[in-house]
Amino acid sequence: MSALGFTSRFSPMLSNRFLCQTNSLLFSFSSSFSSSLKIPFKALSCSSNSLLHNNGTTSRPLSTSSPLSGLEDELVGYIFGKKKATEMAHLVWRHVLHKGDIAIDATCGNGYDTVAMLKMVADESCRGRVFGMDIQTEALESTSSLLDEIVNQKEKELVKLFPICHSRMDEVLPEKIAVRLVAFNLGYLPGGNKDIITTSKTTMLALESAKKMLMSGGLISLVVYVGHPGGREELETVEGFASGLCVDGWICCKFQMLNRPLAPVLVFIFKR
Numbered sequence: 001m002s003a004l005g006f007t008s009r010f011s012p013m014l015s016n017r018f019l020c021q022t023n024s025l026l027f028s029f030s031s032s033f034s035s036s037l038k039i040p041f042k043a044l045s046c047s048s049n050s051l052l053h054n055n056g057t058t059s060r061p062l063s064t065s066s067p068l069s070g071l072e073d074e075l076v077g078y079i080f081g082k083k084k085a086t087e088m089a090h091l092v093w094r095h096v097l098h099k100g101d102i103a104i105d106a107t108c109g110n111g112y113d114t115v116a117m118l119k120m121v122a123d124e125s126c127r128g129r130v131f132g133m134d135i136q137t138e139a140l141e142s143t144s145s146l147l148d149e150i151v152n153q154k155e156k157e158l159v160k161l162f163p164i165c166h167s168r169m170d171e172v173l174p175e176k177i178a179v180r181l182v183a184f185n186l187g188y189l190p191g192g193n194k195d196i197i198t199t200s201k202t203t204m205l206a207l208e209s210a211k212k213m214l215m216s217g218g219l220i221s222l223v224v225y226v227g228h229p230g231g232r233e234e235l236e237t238v239e240g241f242a243s244g245l246c247v248d249g250w251i252c253c254k255f256q257m258l259n260r261p262l263a264p265v266l267v268f269i270f271k272r
């Protein structure tokens with residue numbers, strides 16, 4: 001496949017600082033999430049129930065009233081324990097991804113994330129690509145089966161799966177690709193061998209590769225599990241990586257349940 005490139009359609013907007021704390025959730029923004037999101041993210045005030053962009057798997061009516069339309073339901077659902085971290089992640093992807101984009105699933109697992117991002121980038125003229133990887137062939141088989149179940153053959157052809165460690169993504173992906181999303185759902189394969197897990201060292205290498213491939217207006221999304229051995233260290237690695245990125249170029253934030261210490265932590269790293 002030849003290298004594909006996309007340029008950002010957005011210009012940077014003003015920075016904000018947002019910090020909101022409830023009994024169970026800490027949500028902090030080091031700055032505005034606004035420069036290339038489909039929604040201006042200048043402040044987290046919500047007023048409408050409808051969706052501004054209908055780019056993913058949901059089909060809600062278009063709205064003209066709220067810049068945060070669509071996000072508020074999921075965020076509130078997450079705050080009140082009704083939405084999972086992965087659902088929140090998908091929602092954020094939906095506000096970043098466009099039809100025709102390139103997305104990377106760095107940890108395919110059972111394929112739910114691969115399918116979700118494919119639905120968001122695939123268009124009728126067969127643009128959009130998803131590159132997926134996993135160190136376990138069992139996981140890639142599972143992903144492939146899920147794709148067979150849920151998407152059509154044309155859509156499936158937009159996905160390329162690699163049985164490799166994500167730290168080697170730059171060896172297998174086309175040169176100079178402009179990637180809109182690199183997603184990590186860390187830890188072990190649900191229903192699989194719990195000893196085969198992502199590690200701080202390779203996650204860090206993969207994050208460095210992802211950083212280079214990401215286009216302006218792109219997102220690195222991580223769901224980090226801290227309940228297994230090495231999980232907390234991996235979170236520290238991810239946080240160290242994100243907090244070291246320059247404010248002028250990157251917006252990094254974290255969602256964390258304060259009274260559920262083993263709940264997955266969401267980290268979003270957005271390139272202005």
Ligand SMILES: C[S@@+](CC[C@H](N)C(=O)[O-])C[C@H]1O[C@@H](n2cnc3c(N)ncnc32)[C@H](O)[C@@H]1O
Nearest residue numbers: 107108109110111112113134135165166189198
């Ligand atoms: C939590 S699961 C991913 C769930 C998946 N995204 C889904 O939607 O079902 C984590 C996956 O990461 C994979 N993995 C572990 N280390 C890896 C590495 N170094 N590179 C790529 N994948 C890795 C595991 O094999 C496992 O399938």
